[in-house]
Amino acid sequence: MEIKKVRFIEPGNLPYRKSIKNLYVYDKYIRTPSMGLLTLATIVKQYVDDTLMYSESISKIKWEDVLDADIIFMGFFTFAANRGYELANYIRQNSKAVIILGGLHPTLNYEEACNYCDYVLLGEGDESVLDIIKAIESEKDISIPGVAYKKDKAIVVTPKRCPPENIDTIPNHSLLYRFHDMVRYNTIWPQVHASRGCPHSCDYCALVRVFGRKVRTRWPESVVEDIKRTINFFDSKHRRLAKMLWITDDNFFADREWALSVLRSIIDAGIKYKFTIQARYEVGYDDEMLEMLKKAGFIEIAMGIEFLEDEAFHAYNKKSRYIDIVGSVKNIQKHGLRVRGLFIVGADNHTIGVGERLASFVIENNICGVLIQSMYFIPGTPVYETHKDKLIHTNWSKCTGNVVHYPENISPYDLQQEIIYASKKIYSLRRLLSAIFKKRGIDRILFLGEFFWQKSVRADLKKELPFLKKSTQESGLY
Ligand code: B12
Numbered sequence: 001m002e003i004k005k006v007r008f009i010e011p012g013n014l015p016y017r018k019s020i021k022n023l024y025v026y027d028k029y030i031r032t033p034s035m036g037l038l039t040l041a042t043i044v045k046q047y048v049d050d051t052l053m054y055s056e057s058i059s060k061i062k063w064e065d066v067l068d069a070d071i072i073f074m075g076f077f078t079f080a081a082n083r084g085y086e087l088a089n090y091i092r093q094n095s096k097a098v099i100i101l102g103g104l105h106p107t108l109n110y111e112e113a114c115n116y117c118d119y120v121l122l123g124e125g126d127e128s129v130l131d132i133i134k135a136i137e138s139e140k141d142i143s144i145p146g147v148a149y150k151k152d153k154a155i156v157v158t159p160k161r162c163p164p165e166n167i168d169t170i171p172n173h174s175l176l177y178r179f180h181d182m183v184r185y186n187t188i189w190p191q192v193h194a195s196r197g198c199p200h201s202c203d204y205c206a207l208v209r210v211f212g213r214k215v216r217t218r219w220p221e222s223v224v225e226d227i228k229r230t231i232n233f234f235d236s237k238h239r240r241l242a243k244m245l246w247i248t249d250d251n252f253f254a255d256r257e258w259a260l261s262v263l264r265s266i267i268d269a270g271i272k273y274k275f276t277i278q279a280r281y282e283v284g285y286d287d288e289m290l291e292m293l294k295k296a297g298f299i300e301i302a303m304g305i306e307f308l309e310d311e312a313f314h315a316y317n318k319k320s321r322y323i324d325i326v327g328s329v330k331n332i333q334k335h336g337l338r339v340r341g342l343f344i345v346g347a348d349n350h351t352i353g354v355g356e357r358l359a360s361f362v363i364e365n366n367i368c369g370v371l372i373q374s375m376y377f378i379p380g381t382p383v384y385e386t387h388k389d390k391l392i393h394t395n396w397s398k399c400t401g402n403v404v405h406y407p408e409n410i411s412p413y414d415l416q417q418e419i420i421y422a423s424k425k426i427y428s429l430r431r432l433l434s435a436i437f438k439k440r441g442i443d444r445i446l447f448l449g450e451f452f453w454q455k456s457v458r459a460d461l462k463k464e465l466p467f468l469k470k471s472t473q474e475s476g477l478y
């Protein structure tokens with residue numbers, strides 16, 4: 001059988017709604033579609049010309065174009081898993097297409113995902129997508145590595161697949177339906193992913209279970225070309241307020257020499273843009289790297305600070321210390337870069353007051369923005385194994401920051417209140433006014449955007465409070 005039409009779908013946990021607000025601030029969620037799935041669509045396009053992707057982050061799915069495809073690939077993270085399964089069921093009832101699921105959540109939960117599709121492709125799809133298309137065309141039993149599927153009610157898993165050798169494909173943005181129209185909204189960020197894998201192994205990290213501990217990097221030339229094309233795609237024909245590109249690697253600095261060479265290539269290419277990047281605290285002690293970041297146009301480092309207590313770092317195998325974090329933040333700021341803080345609450349040692357401590361830390365250390373996330377527990381991670389009997393539920397659509405477990409020393413209800421409190425204190429009206437009058441340029445735009453974004457984050461967190469109150473009371477644990 002010849003495969004003539006392939007469609008890719010990224011389910012969204014809440015479909016995009018047009019609003020005036022979205023013209024100038026973040027939406028309820030930042031609506032950046034998946035570059036991982038778009039990379040796969042780009043690879044498949046070279047083999048099957050009629051290939052297109054839809055992302056519910058930015059548009060409705062045109063079912064009349066999707067249902068007659070030969071193969072439908074769908075990829076998602078945990079927060080969109082419920083919607084993914086719902087769409088897969090719909091496709092099953094209305095189409096003859098072969099349904100293939102992949103991405104972080106189906107990979108780590110293939111036994112669950114197998115119930116909704118023909119095949120789950122495990123791990124990174126850069127090579128396996130073409131392999132499976134060819135295997136389906138050959139009409140023989142699927143025996144390629146890295147596949148899980150259901151056969152006579154049992155789950156078959158073929159041998160493990162090695163990670164792809166070539167991760168240099170530059171996503172073709174035009175393969176995503178309506179992407180170019182939608183990038184004028186400031187809630188959609190240009191992003192480039194330059195390396196995969198992280199040498200660390202924090203107990204709550206799902207990524208390292210999928211991408212592995214060996215760091216694999218793209219060619220600096222390919223990264224630079226990707227950056228150029230992404231900027232061009234986002235900025236041609238649109239006047240965007242927040243012109244900032246996000247390098248989305250989990251640990252860009254793990255391979256120091258490579259990181260320096262990418263930064264050097266950005267400088268040599270003469271790219272004039274603003275960048276933000278995620279990092280661990282160690283980069284704050286590397287003066288040469290910080291200088292290069294500054295020269296290359298980076299204005300911010302989003303640091304995975306996670307906790308503020310050494311006890312928590314130790315308990316979850318996060319190789320950090322409070323004192324190192326504080327020193328790192330100070331040195332980064334000394335180099336003229338902003339620090340954003342990514343935090344986790346709900347560690348076993350956390351008690352009432354964790355929100356207050358977090359907010360004070362952020363304000364005192366001049367941290368420019370935050371993401372506060374209650375710990376979540378994905379099968380395949382060590383925290384899942386140690387805490388699986390403490391989960392309130394496994395309703396994946398709630399894994400967007402909400403409390404989803406019974407913490408040791410604070411009730412789920414109180415913990416959710418602590419997150420709301422911290423957000424409110426960090427994004428208070430007083431701090432908003434101070435940002436309007438004292439901050440300039442991108443700093444002011446970003447604070448304004450985040451002020452409204454955090455307001456809607458809090459509104460969502462509040463909606464969960466009655467459920468958490470009931471769970472707290474019924475548990476009899478607190
Ligand atoms: C960019 C990003 C975002 C963007 C865009 C997300 C998106 N649409 O992809 C935005 C800003 C929207 C976002 C938001 C959030 N995010 Co986010 N985000 C990321 C980040 C940093 C990079 C994603 C990326 O580009 N990866 C690189 C590409 C190459 O990987 P990939 O997408 O997984 O694709 C590869 C493979 O997985 C596989 N694959 C993927 N799909 C498919 C499909 C098939 C069929 C096959 C075969 C293979 C396959 O092949 C691809 C190429 O190799 C990741 C961290 C990470 N490294 O992934 C976190 C991450 C995905 N985010 C996470 C979280 C928790 C969130 C938030 C809940 C945070 C919050 N509290 O608000 C929100 C949720 C938003 C919402 N809608 O509710 C978690 C998810 C954990 C989980 N278990 O699912 C991650 C993993 C971060 C982390 N450290 O834990 N995020």
Ligand code: SF4
Binds near residue numbers: 199206207208251280
């Ligand atoms: S340092 Fe970050 S990416 Fe690496 S294992 Fe820990 S949480 Fe995951």
